[in-house]
Every structure is written in structure tokens, then in C-alpha cells.
Amino acid sequence: MSHEQLENEETIPFFPDQFMREFRVVIGIVVIAVIIGVIGMINPVGLEDPADPFNTPAHVKPEWYFLGLYQLLKFVPKTTGVLIPIFGVVILALWPFLDRKKETNHKPMKIRALVVAIGMLILIALTIWGGVS
16 A cells, blocks of 8 residues: 555544543453452352361362372371472482582492382372372
């Protein structure tokens, strides 16, 4: 299009026309949200007792990838059960920076492989146990 065709074409300015239309929509949405909030405060809907984070119902189970950690919480104190996975992840993240020496024999490598295998077997067993319990 040429410059003359653009000037002859009728346009609607963004400000104030489009701006005011958008402003009215925003005000309408806010009014509806406030009305729903006030109705909710006047007439609250309660399904059951309020949630108690220290009393988990027996039928509640996490997704399969958290079952091992969930089962771990049943056997160790809660603080310990939360800190064990955190320390494990931190150790895994820092291990390459802590162990920088060259390996001359395979004994430490075999020990590490054994520790990892035992840890994985424990995690798999806890996950299966959590799934069937």
C-alpha cells in the first residue's frame, strides 16, 4: 500500500478507544472476581475437616517416583527422612569437585559401584514396598 492509501483508510486510534475497551474488560473481570470472593466468604463450602499436615489419611499415596521416599518416612524420624535425600543429592552434585585425584587401582571404583548398587536396591525395594502397602 502506498502512503496515500494509508492516509485515506479509516482507522480507529488505540488511545482512547481501544484502551478504554480493554480497561472496561479488566474492570469487569475484577468485579466478577470480587463478587465471587465475597460470596465465598459469606457462604464457604467445606467438604471435610481442614487438612492436617501431621495426619495423613491411610488411602493417600504419592506417585510411583516418590513411593520409595514416602516409605522411608515410615521408618525413620521425619527430619532424618527429609534430610537423607537432600544430602544424597548434594553429595552427588559435589562429588566430581571433591574427588579430583587419578585412580591407580580399581578397588575404590568397585567400592563405589557396590555402594551405588546397594543404594539402588534399597530404593527399588522401598518403592515396591510402598506400592503394595
